[in-house]
Amino acid sequence: MTTGLNANHLLFLLHGAAWTIGLSLIAFIGGGLLGMVVALCRVSPLKSVRLATGTYVQLVQGTPLMVILFMTFFGLPALGLKISPLTAASASLLVYVSAYLGEIWRGCILSVPRAQWEAAECLALTRAQRMRKVVLPQAIRIATPPTVGFMVQIVKNTSLASVVGFVELARAGQIINNSLFEPFLVYLIIAAVYFALCYPLSRWSRRLERRSARAQEARSLSTPPGQLSLT
Amino acid sequence: MSDSYMNSDDPIVMLRDVRKSFGSHLVLAGVDMEAHRGEVTAIIGRSGSGKSTALRCIDRLEVVDSGQISVCGRRVDDPNVDLKALRLDVGIVFQSYNLFPHLTIEENIMLAPRAAKGVDKAQARELAQSVLAKVGLSEKAKAYPEQLSGGQQQRVAIARSLAMQPKVMLFDEVTSALDPQLTGEVLKVIEELAAAGMTMVMVTHEMAFARRVADKVVFMHSGRVWEHGDASILTDPQTPELQQFVHSDL
Numbered sequence: 001m002t003t004g005l006n007a008n009h010l011l012f013l014l015h016g017a018a019w020t021i022g023l024s025l026i027a028f029i030g031g032g033l034l035g036m037v038v039a040l041c042r043v044s045p046l047k048s049v050r051l052a053t054g055t056y057v058q059l060v061q062g063t064p065l066m067v068i069l070f071m072t073f074f075g076l077p078a079l080g081l082k083i084s085p086l087t088a089a090s091a092s093l094l095v096y097v098s099a100y101l102g103e104i105w106r107g108c109i110l111s112v113p114r115a116q117w118e119a120a121e122c123l124a125l126t127r128a129q130r131m132r133k134v135v136l137p138q139a140i141r142i143a144t145p146p147t148v149g150f151m152v153q154i155v156k157n158t159s160l161a162s163v164v165g166f167v168e169l170a171r172a173g174q175i176i177n178n179s180l181f182e183p184f185l186v187y188l189i190i191a192a193v194y195f196a197l198c199y200p201l202s203r204w205s206r207r208l209e210r211r212s213a214r215a216q217e218a219r220s221l222s223t224p225p226g227q228l229s230l231t
Numbered sequence: 232m233s234d235s236y237m238n239s240d241d242p243i244v245m246l247r248d249v250r251k252s253f254g255s256h257l258v259l260a261g262v263d264m265e266a267h268r269g270e271v272t273a274i275i276g277r278s279g280s281g282k283s284t285a286l287r288c289i290d291r292l293e294v295v296d297s298g299q300i301s302v303c304g305r306r307v308d309d310p311n312v313d314l315k316a317l318r319l320d321v322g323i324v325f326q327s328y329n330l331f332p333h334l335t336i337e338e339n340i341m342l343a344p345r346a347a348k349g350v351d352k353a354q355a356r357e358l359a360q361s362v363l364a365k366v367g368l369s370e371k372a373k374a375y376p377e378q379l380s381g382g383q384q385q386r387v388a389i390a391r392s393l394a395m396q397p398k399v400m401l402f403d404e405v406t407s408a409l410d411p412q413l414t415g416e417v418l419k420v421i422e423e424l425a426a427a428g429m430t431m432v433m434v435t436h437e438m439a440f441a442r443r444v445a446d447k448v449v450f451m452h453s454g455r456v457w458e459h460g461d462a463s464i465l466t467d468p469q470t471p472e473l474q475q476f477v478h479s480d481l
Contacts (some may be wrong), residue, residue: 119329122290123343123395124318133342137333 004180016172017193023158023168024197026090028151031097038102043109045127053102060099065160068092073164089161089168097154104150108143109135145212148205152198159194169193241304242267243399243430244289249298249308251284258284260454261298266399266447271425272432273441276451277476282434285451286403289432290321303398319347322397326404328384330376330391336363337372340391347395355394362390366420382413386420393424400424402433438465438477450476 041053060068073088083091112135120130162171173190177183244266251259258281266272274282287293288300291307291314300307303320330339340362341355350358363369366386376384385405392400402421406414418440425431425444435441441448442462450458450473458464458473468474 115325115327115329116331118292119325119331122292122318122321122323123391124315124347125343126315126347129346133346134331138331141333 005176005182005185009176009180012176013169013172013189013193016167016169017197019167020155020158020169020194020197023086023089023093023161023166024151024155027093027097027154027158030090030094031154032101034094034098035101035105038098039105039109040131042102042106057099057103060095061103065092065096065157066163068095069160069164085161085164085166088164089158089166093154093158093161096157097150100150100153101147104146105139105143108139108146111142112138141212145205145208148201148208152201152205155197155201156194240267242301243303244272244432245299245301246285246289247299249285249288249300250296251281251288251293252296258454259288259295262451262454262456264449264456264459266430266432268430269428270430270446271444272447272449273445274432274434274449274451275436275438275441275476276457280451281454282451283403286323286401286432286434290323290401291317292323315347319395320398321401322392322395322399323401323403324385324388324392324405326407328376328381328388328408330384330387332376335373335375336368336379336387339376339387340394343391344394358394359390362393363387365393365423366390367416380413381409382416385409385413385417389417389420389424399430399432402431402435404434404436406435406437441465452476 038053038057041049042057044050044053069088069092072092073083073085076083076088116134116138117130120134125133158168159170161168162174165171167175169190173186177186180186242265244264246262246264249259249262250257260281262281262285264272264274264285274286276282284293288295289302289307291312295308298308302317305317305320306312307317330336331342334342337356337359340359341352344350344355344358345352359372360369363372366389368383368386368390371379371383371387376387379387389405405421406417409417414437418437421431421433422440422444433445442465445462448460448462448464449456450464450468450470452470452472458468458470464473465477468477
């Protein structure tokens with residue numbers, strides 16, 4: 001097979017892959033921070049706050065990420081706000097991730113048994129103390145496997161940033177293919193790189209899930225002292 | 232008015248004509264009850280008689296529909312009641328222990344004194360040691376709840392409550408999830424507390440224990456106090472309902 005694929009192309013792909021990782025990290029960290037706020041607002045004692053964030057989540061989840069990207073990249077400049085592809089992609093992913101993680105984490109917070117809230121309440125802890133010292137530490141354990149699982153979605157969804165011209169892995173592949181006209185080979189390589197990024201994450205997530213299932217099981221059988229150290 | 236001066240012989244806990252429904256289901260149909268300083272009150276009755284609900288109303292885990300509840304002179308039925316002050320006065324232990332699984336035994340006990348009372352860490356640890364000694368679990372300070380038996384977990388729950396130095400302790404069927412042997416070790420702890428003069432209100436199915444330890448027995452039936460008095464009402468019940476209840480226990 002004669003192909004024009006050379007080291008420069010591969011270097012270009014590597015560069016794109018680095019941006020895919022970078023964009024994923026921005027989306028995960030930024031979206032995670034905002035998602036935490038969303039989750040806490042979703043379980044707020046104030047109905048108006050719950051409703052407002054609930055609407056936000058519904059709107060974002062009901063809109064394709066691509067449309068959010070178009071809105072920020074083409075829509076905001078029309079309103080007089082100049083925005084770079086990186087900023088547009090980061091902002092869109094942040095909004096997208098915050099809505100999904102916020103909703104996942106809300107579920108995790110609510111799945112901490114009510115009795116735990118009650119016990120903390122009866123010990124004269126304030127609402128904030130109950131949340132910080134009793135509920136969140138338990139919710140975080142529950143949240144870890146689905147959160148890692150969602151990171152796979154984030155990595156794959158960064159490919160949509162290519163629609164606003166941001167050069168990450170998918171866009172880098174497109175550019176190379178435009179000069180080589182070897183779509184099967186080029187996209188096979190792209191797919192392999194995405195897989196290499198995502199597979200460890202999903203393996204990790206599955207392992208965490210199994211571990212938490214085991215812990216749950218150990219908790220439900222009231223194990224006599226000492227026996228648990230075997231696991 | 233809720234913080235009015237309290238005489239030493241005023242009841243610590245007082246319920247007057249307390250009513251409560253869940254939806255259309257009337258759970259408390261006018262309950263009157265009093266518990267005085269140093270007294271052990273046992274609330275007995277069939278499942279669904281409203282005894283647990285009555286207990287939960289005392290700590291405002293349920294809000295009453297009407298009637299009065301006061302604890303240490305504080306009106307609990309007042310919508311503006313100072314909940315933190317109430318919870319500092321009242322300790323409660325649940326059937327399902329409800330220890331915090333992510334904290335060690337010692338941390339479970341230290342959490343509330345530190346967070347709610349501002350006790351410093353060293354002092355809180357000392358406090359944890361002293362209450363753990365009281366329930367005979369000093370050596371378990373660094374263990375996690377899941378490493379303990381049900382009876383041990385329940386004793387820790389009692390210790391955790393004791394560490395807040397409450398004026399009254401509520402027990403909500405604390406031995407119902409335990410086998411007889413573990414029940415015995417928990418009841419022993421409660422009996423020691425009673426001997427030390429702790430004011431306690433307990434919902435229980437342990438009739439022998441109620442007979443032996445309770446100063447006052449309250450028999451609830453269909454959301455009302457059907458019969459009450461000292462432990463002798465268990466040996467000489469006046470109403471057919473209590474007669475039947477006492478006999479079904481034998």
